[in-house]
Amino acid sequence: MSLESLLPVSILLSSLLPGVFIFLVKEESHILRGVLNMAGALIKLLLVGVMIWGVYRGEVYETRLTLAPGLDLVLAADALSVLFVTLSTVLWLVTTIYAIGYLEHSPNRSRFFGFFSLCVSATVGIALAGNLLSFVIFYEILTLATYPLVAHRGTPDATRGAKIYLAYTMSGGVLLLVGAIWLQAITGPVDFTQGGYLGVLSEGLHGPLVAVFLLLLAGLGVKAAIVPLHGWLPQSMVAPAPVSALLHAVAVVKAGAFGILRVVYDVYGVGLADQLGLLTLLGILASTTIIYGSIRALSQDGLKKRLAYSTVSQVSYIALGASILGPIATIGGMVHLVHQGIMKITLFFCAGNYAETLGVHNVSQMDGVGRRMPLTTLAFSVGALGMIGIPPIAGFVTKWYLGLGAVEADAHWVLLVLAASSLLNAAYFLPILYRAWFRPEPDSWPKESLPQGRFETMGALLWPPLITAALCLIAGLFAAAPFSPLEWAELIARREYL
Amino acid sequence: MVDSLALAVSVPLVGGLLATAIPKRAQALGLLASLVAVIAVAWVLVGVWQEGSLRSELGGWAAPLGIALVADGLSAALLAMAALVALGVGVYATGYFRRGDAAAHFWPLWLLLWAALNGLLLAADLFNIYVTLELLGLTAAALGALTGSVEAVSANLRYLLVGLLGSMTYLLGVALLYTAHGTLDLGLLAAVIQPGPVAASALVLMTAGLALKAALFPLHFWLPPAHANAPAPVSAALSALVVKAAFYLILRLWLDVFAPVVTPWAASLMGLLGAMAIIWGSWRALRSERLKLLAAYSTVAQIGYLCLFIPLLQALPPGSERDDLFVALVLMALTHGLAKAGLFLAAGLVQRDAGHDRIDDLGGTAQNMPATTFTIALAGTALIGLPPSGSFIGKWILMTSAIESGQWWWILVILVGTLLAAAYVFRVLSRAFNLEPTPRRFVTQARTEVPALLLALASVAVLGLAADSLWRLLGMGEGA
């Protein structure tokens, strides 16, 4: 096996193997577990760096394992997968630090970190999947590996949330499975191809292809939390904060959105998808979700619930970008994969800090938190403003490209959706910022636990949101620099529309 | 000439004799015999891998006068699964039976059961199959009743009687065939068999008899109490191997010997029964209050999945597509076998630790045994058919074939079955998530927990990721 064929599988194993060993680690061995976690995360980062450089130069990385005749497990790196892999790898590192701090004294850490690593492995597998079969495999493994994390606390609420999560994702999973099998029955085994591989089929097959798309969309839409399949996401907020942060801002919902991108661009191809009227359908669903999620977010008092509905809304920007014909909107959608991830993870980290340090869980309790925890609140503000789309934060870049793309494609109604959504974003985020910075502190916090360090809270909890907030700013300010998410999205769009 | 096929039968047999004669050393002798038997099976496997199929005429008399043993890819694959499960069960039993007395009763019967199983998988003679079936049925019922509780004895007495009814029905079919064709050899019979009332009646009689033993819906009623009340290592063997063995014979008859006799209608009927088994078995598993009962009902459902293949296989002409589907069927059977063995072994540990196996009250126990909970989770993954288990690949090919042949309605059944399976598996797993107690270490008793975990792991990782080698093993055997 050559180096090129080993790289994708090594990236997968760099989190899988530590995960397996972590299960076996004794509960008291903090250091060993920490070393395993961090070593895995750093090695993965290193390998991903090598891969970015290689893919940029046009190298082909592919690991292929034949499971059965016609059924190949393919891990391959193209530009789109690198985008998602890099996102998950960087955020995994950050979240691991956060989680070590967050779970310092809580029981069952081996179980938690074991499944946490499995989740990241599954996410990386989804990103690197080179055909629909491989995608489905990792997609289902992700479902399995996240269930224990949602159920981790074992309270009746957690069990219920996990059950709802499972009911949605398993049902979605079987629909995706049927769609994938049906498609393979039509085409035979084909890998993902830039520009799609279904365009060559005869028109007689267009009926089945539409049906297959609906099945795939239903399966992917569950994880991407597209209305009306979003019901599990707010319920899963019972999970510990690092889980909400990484999984429900990055891994799980992005897996769905990423899958939609794959199906539209690399299976159907935008041309065929447009011709079959599927893009319009996707656009309508995405727009509905964007508006609906924002409206529901307005009325949530629970901070994590509000963020969850915000996620419902924001993830659909990615699908929206895919639904508009033309490279510029494509760039907008793809770059939002990254931007939404870093912004939303910042917000979730901060929400976790408020809860851990002050016992603040609801928006109504947030009066004056900015004075008590200025750095955390600063990071929160960056994330929130970015979500609204204030320049120069990353979220602005997304909305700008989506808007431009809509104009280019003569889809002016999209501008309306964008405007309405931004207003709603402002309506549910600005009051929080106002409370945090300008309302007076209360006499006492709900459940304050004093930090032991020099800062407003534990270092392991404080640094991650600051880092990701900085990333939000950098991604916005240096959007035109080489290897920025935007540049990379342009590279993908160029290759897709070649 | 050393005959690996005869050794695969006689080694466990000799082990059983020694364990009978010297009860004080039963465990040591049993383990030793298990190891040698595994080597013998491995030998068969290598032979089939190289030659495609093995045949040996016992007693120096060629069929039809003598009895032949035949190993093709299908029997070799099942032999290998049986050996793996048997090894796991054997090691597990050394930790499970704490009293020497119980072990002294377990080992002789268990080794005889294994010998019967190997004999059945290698048999190429209709009457010889009857004898192995009886040996299998008697040892299985005796082992199932080993706990001596009223529930266990009465459930297994019923199992024994039902099994006898099945054997008699099967034997009548054999008698009809001998009357009409004057041979008992499967290969010779396949060559002369013609569609007609005799062949059809014989097939119906034999299938009905075997279906009773394979717990094929609606003849499954005896299985759940019998399997749920047996000692855990025995439940594992019964569910993973004994039931599958009867199904293996159905498969042999329908696909090999009686292929020209089977009509699309008959095949569809089998599929329909399978569909009903899936829905009914999964539903009852979901409603079960006890873990072992859940596992037993899930066996009923899994046999249903295997039946779904029959109408699709019948519809396909010989060729690579049919071969793929056939291997997928075997893959599914192997996965279920290993997974179900792991599940029952794990359930036995939970039951022993908690003193009961009521699912609703398993909270602390399951949590305290991470390795065992993992075993249940892995086995559950395979039972649901989630990747990367072998049954995922099996299901993928099954559904592909259902779409391609236009029999799409089976897909609905599979989907409902998958969701129900997920529901019953996670109903158990959700008990394992609490913050307290924190388990001290991953494995608490290696001798029992590790075999269970490895069996479940094999069903998920090995069969899923190395499924391709099964194609090579069977592809040669089938002469595709």
Place this chain on the structure above:
Amino acid sequence: MAQLLYGGAGVVLFALGLWAFLVYTPLLRKLIALNIMGSGVFHLLIAIAERGELPPDPVPHALVLTGIVVAVSATALALAMGRRLEEDEGGR
């Protein structure tokens, strides 16, 4: 002709045994029924072995001999299990 007459008797015995097996619940009756079912099959085999002028076919004879031993083994085991149940019930 003899083959048909005796073979037919075998089938009738099988059917009678099957009927009794399905209809009765007591263990001993079920066992008698099973044994008569078995005897029916054995009888069919013995009947078709008879060949008039020629010496009879020994193969079915051997099969039946085997079958008889198997049947009595199963009967013995079933009776022992039944007795175990009786003792348990009696002990309550």
Place this chain on the structure above:
Amino acid sequence: MKSAGGLVIGAFVLLLAIWLLWVVQTAIDIGAGPRLAEQAFAGLPATGVSNPVTAVLLSYRGYDTLLELAVLLAALLGIWSLGAASPGFQAAGAVLQGMVTLVVPLLILAGGYLLWVGGHAPGGAFQAGALLGAAGVVMRLAGDERAGLPPLAAQRWLVVAGVAVFVLVGIATMGLGAGFLAYPIGWSKWLILAIETAATVAIGTTLAAAYVGGRPWSHADVSGQS
């Protein structure tokens, strides 16, 4: 017996019987040939025995018989695993006792005779073993708790003897370069006799022990750990 259900079952079984009668007739018509008879007789000289049934049982289809002995053993093991035997009957009266002293040796003698003639005339291991077993039954009925059997440890060796000798002969012939159970020419008759002798002892012991109905002289608990 519920009348409605019984009636349905009765009707079903009646239809089954009629259908099977027709099928049997068809089958006899199809297969009215020699079946395996001629081949069985043709092979007889090579087996070393002249009773064709014995030839089928121990030579042509010896493997079946081997497994059948294993079935018998399995049944006894199952019976033993269920617990201890119940106490025997009260000691018999003098008349019965007198009969026992007459009948038992007669049965054993007849058994030995049947075993010996099995090679060339009706008889053989099963019939002989059955007579030995019957001797045990008679002794048990006459009040001997052990049914004339030796202690358990010896019983264990006796009941496995039949299968053991059979399978060891099989392995030995395999080791000699012939197939499993393929008796070398000339040895055939003696090997068959050896196997039959062991089988007779095993069958007799097993049947008598099965009649006793449980492990004698051991009252330990058999329940597993569940």
Place this chain on the structure above:
Amino acid sequence: MTAGLLLLFDLVLVTTLVGLAIAALISPDLRRAVMLFIAFGLWLALVWARLRAPDVALAEAAIGAGLGGALMLAAARRAARRASANGGIDAEGGEA
């Protein structure tokens, strides 16, 4: 012996056989049912002797009817004893 006479003989043999089977199956008294079963077995052996299967006839008489019957008879006797102890309510023996 003419063919017709032989056929008559066969008919008598078969009819008696089936009659014994029916009697054994439906006899209300369990012990008598077992007795009838033994008689059936012995008659079966006779029929098989007529069909020139002396080996099998011997085995059926000794093993099937003889030992099988002895085992069943013991069980039937226990059932009868139990029934008399229970006041004759449960005359049918153990439930399967």
